[in-house]
Amino acid sequence: MKRITVLGVTGSIGTQTVDVVVHHRDEFEIVAMSAGRNIQLLEEIMQTVNVHHICVQNKEDKDYLAKKYPNIHFYHGQEGLMEIATLPNVDIVLNAIVGFAGLLPTMEAIKAHKDIALANKETLVVAGHLIIPLVKEYGVALLPVDSEHSAIFQSMNGENHQDIAKIILTASGGSFRDKSRDELANVTVEQALKHPNWSMGAKITIDSATLFNKGLEVMEAKWLFDVDYDDIEVLIHPESIVHSMVEYQDTSVIAQLGTPDMRLPIQYALTYPRRQPLINGKRLSLADVGSLHFYKPDLKRFHALALAYEAGRTGGSMPCVLNAANEQANSLFLNRKICFLDIEKLVEEAMRAHQVVDNPSLDQLLEIDQWARKFVFERVGED
Structure with missing residues (x-):
């Protein structure tokens, strides 16, 4: 029985991970999971899988759920994510959080000797120079969940x-x-x-x-x-x-x-090196x-x-700038504050304004991430 923490359970990857687990209950058990603000969907998932540790984004949601479900341990925020990513009875952490927020829990899970099934590409984009040495130091598996990287x-x-x-x-x-x-x-x-x-x-x-x-x-x-x-x-x-x-x-x-079925790379990361039938797979x-x-x-x-190629080849802190600026611009477009082509325009402006740090520490990456988001915000006048 492989025991799993699923970070980002209410997202697309998270819900499909639940589907894989439900169809292979003799193989997997979800011990812990996290959600953002979609509490309604989280509660629906809680009826499907019996989970003892749950982290949500906001304290208000945590308090509401803790009162309603007294037999479950609830956590909140970034500290909560790191707690459920390092639980002693977890074998593998599937990180399906979207964006930079997935970096810290990944690092802490590696340090706690957990294998990582990674759908949070930003972890490596921003901090590959920190993550890969950690993976080697702690001797854990880093298994790709993105369909393209799973294919490779x-x-x-x-x-x-x-x-x-x-x-x-x-x-x-x-x-x-x-x-x-x-x-x-x-x-x-x-x-x-x-x-x-x-x-x-x-x-x-x-x-x-x-x-x-x-x-x-x-x-x-x-x-x-x-x-x-x-x-x-x-x-x-x-x-x-x-x-x-x-x-x-x-x-x-x-x-x-x-x-096209994301459950295949999800399941392969969880069963590797074996293969199992993909239930209802086409x-x-x-x-x-x-x-x-x-x-x-x-x-x-x-x-x-x-x-992206330019940021990658430049290296250092530039991928962090590209990622953070894109996250902010993407959100602004979704909220109808900018036009579609403004996304890449704002990212390029942030890259041109940034002075590259060659080998950024985690603290520097956290600062640069915030700088790039603020830069984009101020360019749009959303301060």
């Missing part, structure tokens, strides 16, 4: 790392993959949230539309698989059937394919799909991806 991980099984020539990340292209720059000027929030292939949370869906999400995945891949940015290629693949590929020195390309029929398409993204059209 699976495509590398049994292979020699020195034989890798290139990693190829596939991207759906998001809601606006066929629109020109001019057409993007007046797109709406509702249009941006209509992802053609995947069911994801609002923040990640917007990131998919800008391609910032793919840029973050490029930076995450650099740390997860120890490759240079010159050896990470992105291809637009509208069908989202080939989840990513690895090219080897002998020109062989190994890929992982499947229907099997891939290439005959029904018929044809698959791939093309290189235009970095002028998808300027966010170019910015």
Whole structure:
């Protein structure tokens, strides 16, 4: 029985993790979980899985739940996240928190010798130079949950790392993959949230539309698989059937394919190195799909991806700036305070205004994160 803490249980990854666990109760037990403000959905999940430790964002919600469910231990805030991520009876922490907030609980879980199933790409984007040495120091497993990184991980099984020539990340292209720059000027929030292939949370869906999400995945891949940015290629693949590929020195390309279903990489991270049936999973029929398409993204059209490569190659504190500025701009767009193309514009302005710190400490990253968010806020006049 593998005992799990799920951070971000009410999000898209979190709810699908619950589905995996419910269908394999003899394999997994959720010991603890966290939620943000969606208390109604949290209570629905609590009826599905019997969990003894729960963290919520606000103290008011914690007090309400503690009174209603006296037999459960409730926590709140960042300190609460770190408590449930380090519980002694937990084997693996699945981090599905969106954004920078996932960094600290990941670090504390590693120090508590917990394996990590990572869906929070920002942890490595912002602090890969801190996280990877910690993983090695404490001897824990770092298992990717993002479909693309899981595909790479699976495509590398049994292979020699020195034989890798290139990693190829596939991207759906998001809601606006066929629109020109001019057409993007007046797109709406509702249009941006209509992802053609995947069911994801609002923040990640917007990131998919800008391609910032793919840029973050490029930076995450650099740390997860120890490759240079010159050896990470992105291809637009509208069908989202080939989840990513690895090219080897002998020109062989190994890929992982499947229907778009996030439960597969979630389950694989939890069962690795074994495989289990994916209950209610749809099997891939290439005959029904018929044809698959791939093309290189235009970095002028998808300027966010170019910015991500620049931030990654610059290194130091620049990825932290890109991530924080994007989180803030993404939120402003969702709240209809800025236009769609303003997201990348504000991120670039923050990057240009930042003086890079070469090897930032955790405290410096926390300060830089706040600086970048404030910078974007002030540029928009939302102070």
